[in-house]
Amino acid sequence: MREVMEVLEQASRRGRRVALATVVRTEGSAPRVVGTSMVVSDDGALFGSVSGGCLEASVLEAARDVLASGKPELHRFGISDDDSFAIGLTCGGTIEIFIQPFTPDSFPHYAALQLALRENLPCAMVTIFDGPPELVGNSELVLEGEEFRELFGVGELPPDLVSAAAVAVQDAIASGTTMPFTLPAVVGMGLPLSLLIDAYRPPRRLLIVGAIDFSASLAELGAFLGFRVTVCDARAVFATAERIPAAHEIVVDQPGRYLRQEIELGRIARDSAICVLTHDAKFDVPVLDEALRHGFAYIGAMGSRRTARDRRARLILAGHTEETLAPLRSPIGLDLSAATSAETAVSIMAEIIASKNRASGLPLSQTNQPIHKGAPTLDGEYQSQPDCPAQPDCPAQPDARPTALLSVLGADGMCP
Structure with missing residues (x-):
């Protein structure tokens, strides 16, 4: 629902009647993940998407019925249906969409949700x-x-x-x-x-150590992908909002000390991504030492292979072993032959996403796995998936969070 909340709020302020259509179950190669929502207003306007254009026209018609009756409906679409080609869902998956009128009476807890999101x-x-009609x-x-x-x-x-x-x-x-x-x-x-x-959940944190040129691009892309971005550098002349405008926070402090304080205060979760871009041992080693000892979901450090070897040697002198250094991704990022700061940011964020999903990072054309790994089945169970090709001991994990993309479609349900 998150991607259409602004539309719901505007409709509520203007007194418009709307229906909320949400993907509630999928199976196979469905076009949208569970939780993705679309809003249909009483004048037939569509906001958001539940299928990337495949089903919007059908959902629009169903939403009109819901608005007329005031009663929610559950609809199921799939390749096995006789009209699957007519509605355009030819990707081979099955999708169930729940359509309900959205009013203060039908969603009495919506204001509480907004408050909870504001307070993280x-x-x-x-x-x-689905179930007994009275419920x-x-x-x-x-x-x-x-x-x-x-x-x-x-x-x-x-x-x-x-x-x-x-x-x-x-x-x-x-x-x-x-x-x-x-x-x-x-x-x-x-x-x-x-x-x-x-x-x-509160946005996942991205801590960028080092206020360099690459940091501005990485902060911008991280914020676009929904991370809460903090840039930390001990050098006040570099750590400014003017140089890195996309960052949510700019911190002037010794990075190792700052990270230790954040850990002690419980303000940085283990699912955070730590990106060390300074490639300066006096900053790198202390902050990487803290990050590795705490165990974050992603820890990467920029630098040449020579710098990476020197950094590892210094961390071993600080008490680390090959085993404790295993989570460190250095040189940072996927192999894209990135030449610019923007391309480097894409390389780094692609590795962070692949790490979160325990994916191989290989081209899809070179893998035989399902494109949408770990989608819940119609029974609410997760499908078993083959191991990642490049990491035999790394099973693919589900990522069924709602999409953050909001698209506005025409009244015919197709992209303008």
């Missing part, structure tokens, strides 16, 4: 999209560590099923993964009950 609180908006469309905001209060009504479900759903929600919040979750049929209700757990 990990949370999930949980919506029942379908119910939603509730759940904060990290909290329990359900009203999603299932009073005494509607056995406590063990509510507990199972609560565990799934907290797991999704912890990982920042939006996903469907299905509870088994309950005696007396007759239908399984499916939830969309739309998880939100």
